[in-house]
Amino acid sequence: MSLAEFLSGLNQLLGTGIPMAIFSVLSAVIVILLFAMPVGGFCTYLERKVAADFQERIGPNRVGPLGLLQFFADGIKMFLKEDSISKNADRWIYNFAPSLVLAGSFGAFAVIPFSAYIIGTDLDIGVFYAMALGSLVSLGVLLGAWSSDNKWSLIGGMRGAAQIVSYEIPLGLAVLSVITISGSMSMHQLVAQQAWPSPGGVGHFWNVFHNPFMFVNFFIYFTAALAECNRTPFDLPEAESELVSGFNTEFSGMRFGLYALSEFADVILFACIASAIFLGGWHVPFFDLQSLNIGLSVGELDLSPLVQSVLMIGVFLFKVAVLVFVVMWLRWTLPRLRVDQLMNLCWKYLIPISFFNLIGAAVWTWAFEGRSILQLLGQVLGVY
Amino acid sequence: MTLVDLFVAFCFVLGAVAAFFTAFHPNILYGAISLIGSLVAVAGIYGALGADFLAAAQLIIYVGGILIVILFAVMMSEDIYKRRFFEGARKYIFPAIAAGVIFAGLARITLGADWSDVTKPDFEPTARAMGWALVGPYALVFQYVVVVLLSGLIGAVIIARPAVKMKQLDEEITKSGEE
Amino acid sequence: MAGLATNLPAYLIFSLVLFSFGLVAALGRRSAIGIFMGVELMLNAAAVNFVAFQVLRKGVIANDSWLHGHIFSLFIIILAAIEAAVALAIVLRTFGSRQTIDADRADELRG
Numbered sequence A: 001m002s003l004a005e006f007l008s009g010l011n012q013l014l015g016t017g018i019p020m021a022i023f024s025v026l027s028a029v030i031v032i033l034l035f036a037m038p039v040g041g042f043c044t045y046l047e048r049k050v051a052a053d054f055q056e057r058i059g060p061n062r063v064g065p066l067g068l069l070q071f072f073a074d075g076i077k078m079f080l081k082e083d084s085i086s087k088n089a090d091r092w093i094y095n096f097a098p099s100l101v102l103a104g105s106f107g108a109f110a111v112i113p114f115s116a117y118i119i120g121t122d123l124d125i126g127v128f129y130a131m132a133l134g135s136l137v138s139l140g141v142l143l144g145a146w147s148s149d150n151k152w153s154l155i156g157g158m159r160g161a162a163q164i165v166s167y168e169i170p171l172g173l174a175v176l177s178v179i180t181i182s183g184s185m186s187m188h189q190l191v192a193q194q195a196w197p198s199p200g201g202v203g204h205f206w207n208v209f210h211n212p213f214m215f216v217n218f219f220i221y222f223t224a225a226l227a228e229c230n231r232t233p234f235d236l237p238e239a240e241s242e243l244v245s246g247f248n249t250e251f252s253g254m255r256f257g258l259y260a261l262s263e264f265a266d267v268i269l270f271a272c273i274a275s276a277i278f279l280g281g282w283h284v285p286f287f288d289l290q291s292l293n294i295g296l297s298v299g300e301l302d303l304s305p306l307v308q309s310v311l312m313i314g315v316f317l318f319k320v321a322v323l324v325f326v327v328m329w330l331r332w333t334l335p336r337l338r339v340d341q342l343m344n345l346c347w348k349y350l351i352p353i354s355f356f357n358l359i360g361a362a363v364w365t366w367a368f369e370g371r372s373i374l375q376l377l378g379q380v381l382g383v384y
Numbered sequence B: 001m002t003l004v005d006l007f008v009a010f011c012f013v014l015g016a017v018a019a020f021f022t023a024f025h026p027n028i029l030y031g032a033i034s035l036i037g038s039l040v041a042v043a044g045i046y047g048a049l050g051a052d053f054l055a056a057a058q059l060i061i062y063v064g065g066i067l068i069v070i071l072f073a074v075m076m077s078e079d080i081y082k083r084r085f086f087e088g089a090r091k092y093i094f095p096a097i098a099a100g101v102i103f104a105g106l107a108r109i110t111l112g113a114d115w116s117d118v119t120k121p122d123f124e125p126t127a128r129a130m131g132w133a134l135v136g137p138y139a140l141v142f143q144y145v146v147v148v149l150l151s152g153l154i155g156a157v158i159i160a161r162p163a164v165k166m167k168q169l170d171e172e173i174t175k176s177g178e179e
Numbered sequence C: 001m002a003g004l005a006t007n008l009p010a011y012l013i014f015s016l017v018l019f020s021f022g023l024v025a026a027l028g029r030r031s032a033i034g035i036f037m038g039v040e041l042m043l044n045a046a047a048v049n050f051v052a053f054q055v056l057r058k059g060v061i062a063n064d065s066w067l068h069g070h071i072f073s074l075f076i077i078i079l080a081a082i083e084a085a086v087a088l089a090i091v092l093r094t095f096g097s098r099q100t101i102d103a104d105r106a107d108e109l110r111g
Helices: A003-014 A018-054 A070-080 A091-111 A126-134 A136-147 A151-182 A187-192 A212-228 A253-277 A304-331 A339-368 A373-381 B003-024 B028-048 B052-076 B078-082 B090-112 B127-135 B139-160 B166-178 C008-028 C032-056 C068-096
Strands: none
Touching: A018 A070, A018 A091, A018 A253, A018 A304, A018 B003, A070 A253, A091 A126, A091 A136, A091 A253, A091 B028, A126 A136, A126 A151, A126 A187, A126 A253, A126 B052, A136 A151, A136 A253, A136 B028, A136 B052, A151 A187, A151 A212, A151 A253, A151 A339, A151 B052, A187 A253, A212 A253, A212 A304, A212 A339, A253 A304, B003 B028, B003 C008, B003 C032, B028 B052, B028 C008, B028 C032, B052 B127, B052 C032, B052 C068, B090 C008, B127 B139, B127 C068, B139 C068, C008 C032, C032 C068
């Protein structure tokens, strides 16, 4: 008897839906604790190693082999720190703000298509839902900064909230152009349509190569996502040399740990969405993973979806890892933008360009009936 | 009593409690923050009613946009340095009586009506249908709203600009006329 | 509590509760932003009402397949957004020079 059957039996026995509710909440908590937290923690270790590599030093190498257990040590250290709050800090908001950022970052993992068969929930408004939760992050930053009773935190927080809200626009427009050419907001559909064109006429290749407007939109999306996560060159809200770590100055111990982990989870989330809607998700060029048939089976259970899933997850996570590496690479390469340069970039450059790209993508879709450049080339050459 | 019922009950309670604090809490910043709870509860209600697109739109626009504007307005006012925006309780008697009367009257009408022809909803995704409606029956209204948005944006920018004295404006105009 | 999710009067009472609290906030709050928060609550209450009727009593008023209630609520949300921008501009302009957002103090015609 499976767990779901047991719980529904319990539901009927008790005549109420509370066991199922408890199970749903617990499973969400466990997914976060077992997946998102370790991955976020691992990213902190990875960032330090990558930074060390760029700066020609070694980085953490004492705790565990190659320093791999460093984030465990960091976590234990954070838990053991004294929980000090300044006298005039607003206690309720101080405790509440990190959970808003946490909810915004982690909640959107429910719609990420890790493989064709593994997705948290295939919402019809998948991408839109992920963006909706991303807007909770700006609230968390602003409230955290306000409650710290620190003028510089407040400045950092207001800049951070203004930055996040401003860059949501080019982000949304880039995503909107993808929705325009794909005709669906569901993450599974968006990925499934990016298969390599086959004689059966399935979809088009990766969205980033669909038409020149998509290509530019990918970079606009990437830039806007950098700004959404407060990563360099847009990390003015947590500017280390100007605002003494900005809006999270007064947060120490695990509260700061929540902010840091949520920021990494945000980076991973945007990398996941970018690789899903622009870079083809779990698709590999020249080969359709869903047609892979191993021929193994256990009893009457066909094992090939399992093997396909494992390969698909591997491909997807590889693309995500490349994007996250580029994000970290940018951090240690580019200088920080000033706040007026930042706002200039968004309102005067990114928004007009992304509007133009949206119109261009829409006109392309209408003119060529949704076919990509590769499909058109194939038709011209008579191959496709 | 299913999971959805529990979720709807939770949203009702959260929305009502948050609205209570928005109306009555002396500190206006806490009022704005409990407005977050109220708006998130309304987004949950939309989700429970199957209006998925509307729930996400509520979160993006209301919570991620309007609330930020409200919080900025509260934080940018000069009262910020006093750190407390307390308001007297004496002023709530009349509004409370008025609201109570309206609530009682309308609740009586609502509960007394005949709701036996409530249809059972079949939940379908709404985004596509809403898109077709916006370019279908509601195309003209959509264009009206676009014009209102444009005029509102321009108006807000003009209103929020720092005040320019009339004499200075006159000088500028004369100078540019001479060039 | 059973069947609460399809219980139309429950949604209407909830929207009434939101509306009443919004009315209290709009009438009783002293600061301009407080009044605006009350107005937002009232708009939300109306929007919930529309969607509840559309989902749970469809086909009684408009017997077609269009989502009238959803579209109406979407327009409410959009117009509330632009109203918030204009409200912030007005608050900044009116009260920027007065050092306070107390609506009771805005009692002179010239300023």
